[in-house]
Amino acid sequence: MKLNSGCAAWIRINGHLTTELNPTLEDRYAECWLAAELGESFTVHVQIPEGAVPSDISARLYVDGALCGGKIIRQASLPQARVFSGVAQANGVSERKFVFGELKTTENEEDVFGPLGYPGIDMVLGTIEVSLVPIQNLVIVGHDANTGSTPDAAPFERKVPELQLYERSKLEVTQQVKLSPPSERQVPVSWVDTQISGPEIARFEFRYRPLEVLRAKGIVPNTKGLEREPSVVILDSDPAKAQAQSSFSSGPSTIAPSAIFPQAESKDKNKNKTNDLTDPGAAEMDIDNIIDVDALSETQVQPASEATPRRIKCKKRSDRSAATSPNRAAASGRRVPRPSGFGLALEAEMIDMTDL
Template identity: 25%
Template sequence: MSNVSISTFNAWVTIEGQTCPVFALKHINRRSAMCWIPSQEGKKFSVNWSNSFREKPVHAELSIDGVVCSTHYMLDLLDFPDDPSAIGISYATTSDFTRRDFVFSAIQVTDDDAYLYTLDSPPTFGTIQLELWEADIQQIERAPFQHRYGSDVLEGQTIHEMSKKAGSHHVTFGGEYVVPRATVNMVTGIRKGDAPLASFTFNYRPFDILRAGGIIPPSPSQTIVVKSEPVDDRIRDLEAQIALLRAQKAEPSRPSRQKNDFKTHWGHDSRSGKTVQVIDLTDL
């Protein structure tokens, strides 16, 4: 399974163009779902979602490791039939014409005691959350994109080497690059309701950690398969073993030689001319 569905919405993660499988999918309620995905160090990724019907405008909010990285709108199909029904978010904007991509990165560890506080209060990481809200649209203006400044950024994190989360990944913003300034629908609106229409949570960890924790099942080559033998074959094998034991029991055993168990034979005494019994001591 690679995508998560809630009502008419679908969400999935792609890592450098390849759809990422999901594991341990759990629908918490009819509007909320949670799953696990394997992160890949140094790889860029995109969070994608679609709405099959687009009955109403939707406000989307993407948070990664507790930081809001993107907010945008998907407009309704009736008034905006040419707009896309699927959106992918792979970057955060840093100005009107610059971006930084989302990248899975290794968490830096240190033995510096100054970072001991991270044992009790580690930085927030390991979670990608997409919330989709019904929107009340107030104004739409076709205009060149305008970046809203003041957002938080995702930079490298350092934790103490004794932390339970050592060896995990977190998300950082990649290097900044320039793109042409696009003309878009600059939408002004507010989200409606007390809860989102759909909430998708993708928990991420390195593949090996998810497998060790039982989230990802072992591969077939790692699974020990015990073949069940037919009952008749097992009976025949046991009978053959019993017959062999009985044969060994019935075989006469060679008596052990006692201390006085000598070999004897009859010989001729040349001096007396008589036949005498000879005791053979060569085996002693």
């Protein structure tokens, strides 16, 4: 998805650029739906063009409402692209990849609670969000990427919360993001101190669901009957005529993505279109990457053993397919404002972790 400012964010699933369904674009806010299946891995990409922002930027990633990291983008080095592939570990040389996993349910309502510390967690389950905020005063305080040493001030290892949903809540969400076993990073990391210097510049929200759920909601139509029957090949002595007479081969026809994912009409000129973004690919793996990872905040769960499940109680909510801007969402209580403050952040890749 790409805003008028030129700032863009997109997701690749299993290495492939995803189709953004029913995208809604506003001045500083964009949202869309994604089809995701269990076991698939994904990466989140952010791109900022030259002249689009007034200062250095912290691109912060929220997964299912939990803050999972961030990347620092220097204004002087624009245009730049960054990639979130997983959660960096405290040793600075390994990370755990993002994977779509199963959201477990429980029959005992008393075992369900809100691990993230605020109501409305059901509104952010099944979402991947990128927030762009201006920052200043970067000071390296953590892991030394050159020596591999980890000082006492090194940040904790981030984890996504293990959630359990009350089975009678009847939410459409059946998945949550989980983390793969640790693997070696291509670029080591360091932690730095930063300060947020202004309001949020942009936010991108991706709502992921299984394909059958998107079909049930009418976002993706049932593809049954879309495939055309092969036509008869009419032979002709003139090859040019034969080619003109035979519009299809004798084998099954190939259906274009636009036929599988047709978009409904909308009053909003930006809605119901799929975005075609140019993926910078290898350019995103610049060794000068700077990562920003927010630390503990009012919305961040305290580190806990992954073996201990965390549970939530969710109320049935209405369909969220209609677009809602951050301002309107705040007024309705839908979106919890993200805190601002100081943080820790990476050098080869710099991670910024805000600790309020």
